[in-house]
Amino acid sequence: MRKIVPLLTLLCLALTAGCNQDNGATGAFSENNSATLVPADPDLAAIYNRSCRSCHTVAATGSPLTGDRAAWAPRLEKGMDVLVDNVVGGFGGMPPFGLCMDCDAGQFEALIDFMSTAGRAAP
Numbered sequence: 341m342r343k344i345v346p347l348l349t350l351l352c353l354a355l356t357a358g359c360n361q362d363n364g365a366t367g368a369f370s371e372n373n374s375a376t377l378v379p380a381d382p383d384l385a386a387i388y389n390r391s392c393r394s395c396h397t398v399a400a401t402g403s404p405l406t407g408d409r410a411a412w413a414p415r416l417e418k419g420m421d422v423l424v425d426n427v428v429g430g431f432g433g434m435p436p437f438g439l440c441m442d443c444d445a446g447q448f449e450a451l452i453d454f455m456s457t458a459g460r461a462a463p
């Protein structure tokens with residue numbers, strides 16, 4: 341364990357350049373909730389699983405977790421165009437394209453829509 345902690349810290353720093361735990365998440369939403377969510381569309385699910393998911397189900401990355409509506413609400417207020425631009429250009433601890441180099445804007449939009457609304461109970 342003694343060796344693992346500094347390693348994890350390093351990994352975390354490398355991933356987020358800061359290890360910011362405060363991602364705006366509130367309430368009981370957890371990584372476990374997040375990990376169960378996958379887009380219904382198989383093509384989108386494949387993209388999500390190989391890129392976005394590795395960070396957006398891990399709170400230590402500082403990312404808004406998939407399905408955590410409270411964390412996504414202030415992000416969505418920026419507007420979809422701004423969010424897509426921020427994915428393409430990289431944003432905070434998120435690398436450019438969210439690691440999906442061949443995704444287009446429409447796919448990013450669908451992924452953002454999924455991540456911010458997945459698991460949402462009927463209104």
Ligand code: HEC
Nearest residue numbers: 391392395401402403415423426432433434438439440451
């Ligand atoms: C290497 C980790 C990582 C990956 C991979 C990743 N993200 Fe992120 N993402 C983050 C982090 C960290 C933040 C929060 C950045 C901040 O607020 O400083 C974030 C924030 C976001 C935001 C909010 C941006 C804003 O303006 O508030 C969107 C949208 C987003 N990610 C979409 C995606 C999509 C879509 C994918 C997959 C194609 C993806 N991310 C892949 C780490 C990642």
